[in-house]
Amino acid sequence: MNENKNIVILGAGESGVGAAYLAQQQGYDVFVSDFGAIADKYKQQLKDWDIRFEEKQHTEAEILKAVEVIKSPGIPEKAPIVKKLREKGIPVISEIEFAGRYTNAKIIGITGSNGKTTTTSLTYFILKNAGLNVGLAGNIGNSFAYQVATEKFDTYVLELSSFMLDDMYKFKVDIAVLLNITPDHLDRYEYKMENYAASKFRITRNQTANDVFIYCADDEESLKGMEGKSFNAQLLPFSIQKEITPGAYLQGEKLIIQTNQQPFEMNIKELALQGKHNIYNSMASGIVARVLDLRNETIRESMAQFKNIEHRLEFVAKISGISFINDSKATNVNSTWYALESMTSEVVLILGGVDKGNDYNMLRDLVKRKVKAIVCLGKDNKRIHEAFEDDVEVIVNTASAQEAATVAYHLAAKGDTVLLSPACASFDLFKNYEDRGRQFKDAVKEL
Template identity: 80%
Template structure:
């Protein structure tokens, strides 16, 4: 990804004593970054304002990396020459503001790790479908026999893998929070799936700020790189009008014919890139539903850019198993289907989930509202939802948004309560769908914890 001279120029010399490298946040990305920094000869210190999970604490102790938890010692942090910030820490955090005031560079783990690998980077961003598309792309590349790693917002941290593996390719799921702290990092093949309002609380409730964050995936690209984007997504197209791109453009669409890129011809995905041609019926795709046609197109374009065999792509797209917590079938009880879509942390994800439902739905939703606009769900809720079970501490906005669309909206404060309530309201042939449209932090550690508690509650019915 980076030629050798750049690689050496970017590589910082080991820093001893005061003024080393500080890592803020000791989750997956922070601990991985600390390990890579130590391996590269830095004097590292890790600081977490909250409690550090036992597993991560043990890793830091085993590696003899100094750390603190439940506090930020400003004297130590503000003497750093560079700070790696975990994506969950907002710019508004007091310690981050102080670092910026002092002019101390604050970067992401992805930015840092990128200095120490020459692998080709495939970076996937978008408001919805990132994890699915990243996982599918990885699956296709791995099935084709490429030496490929999977990282970013998914799996083991990029920094840890750079420290311990020697991959030729990485497929990275890149959230807007990660992109915000990336400056020199370059993505060789960038995918922007879509842009819909999400995390606006982190962007001063300004859509333009969020859009700008997403387009950072294309920064530093050259004429040898590729930018894959959805030609049907209005915010993407609008955002492109005021920006210039150096990379080769590869759009995908299900609404119109695309000469170089991907499109839908009747029920066939067609991909054409530089004499590379691929075609596959959407009925053969492992992932069904309109949104997954888009996801499959994006992954398929990457495969053709890398000139993988059509047979491999077809097989991989046909046998891919979807990720946990994304429209995951949990099973049937008394003829009622239970689906775990806990990863749907924004309104658009819930829209996709409802759109793919073919039976009547009892919808479990709610949590930490990130300034959500629920109006896009009203029509689908009227058509498909029999009742809403709120799972969250503050459900007022959900009640107000849907009081005219469904007869029953009830409040619960645990996965067990929500599942019990939904089960009693459902009849044979219905689907109980957990698709929250909200973050999980009011009642759960994260969306995985929420999904796992939902699955456990279903098992106990």
């Protein structure tokens, strides 16, 4: 028996610090190492728990002693320390994989390039309203590992990014949801769409005939990824283009979910979340609720009352008849496409940031039809200019949220919408997309 109880956590953010606490609770000798600076809040927690840590460096001698390493999702495979661990054959897993060993709760896992956070939040909201003892974790809320260590939830709703799925091996999701697959984070996947898609499908690993896999039957990349694969779980697709049973579909303006039980029906005008993409999100959450045999009335009430998350098509204010919308969470082109698709007025679009190899072509048609001006918010806006210079008359560069909001306000007219939906990561000018969204909201309130 291996008596080595050394476990190393790489990265001291929400997931890393939560994993450290759970590992300590399970009797491991824990060491946390972060190549960057650790936020004061997390540093204080590690000190309070008497967990050893280092920041701004990786001490190899210490890290390579580990029996296992829990890696934060943001650390890429090409990081030198990860390569060394792989060479030595030391297992590298995710916080989700580790925490899953210590809970018997039912797991609902939700992934996809777009709509994950909204669908995860809506699913959690429905389950909580139905009286379930449910936790919310993954890419959202408090770390899964920390909740496993401190709570006794019967069910978890987890938002799972491709980075989290990459380091999961034995973890099993009881109800898996794949919303869609569109190009995102391709820099982490050798710029190959099939690698990224394969990562998303890891959510179905280890599923049995007692489990469920929910997916979008209208999403080409999802269907392509399913070709030639066999699935043990029950398949429940959803579509707004065709009638599907069992599964979810539209009949006129009626959303219908038909699983093994009585059908669920709801007029799409009554949904709290409007727009085509949100019909998909509501279908996915609704199927989860029906699989769990929740009452139709509870599902209907929750879907009508749900309030969307911060930074996702969030209404900020109306000033001089101009609506300001914060969609800072749109860090890829597809998210921005969804945002534009749901707009019903002329738009001044705030775009830009760290470009992750974006293909802006898919936005061109919507930009031509709906966008009167583009305000760039980023250090390098060359590709945005190149993509849209023939489609809009005005493209302006700005270097702060305040400047972007002010310029957009002056370019907009009464009845227009100023939409912050950047299609890019935020790290050139901001700490993260939340910081970008909050600075934008503050700037709007000062207009």
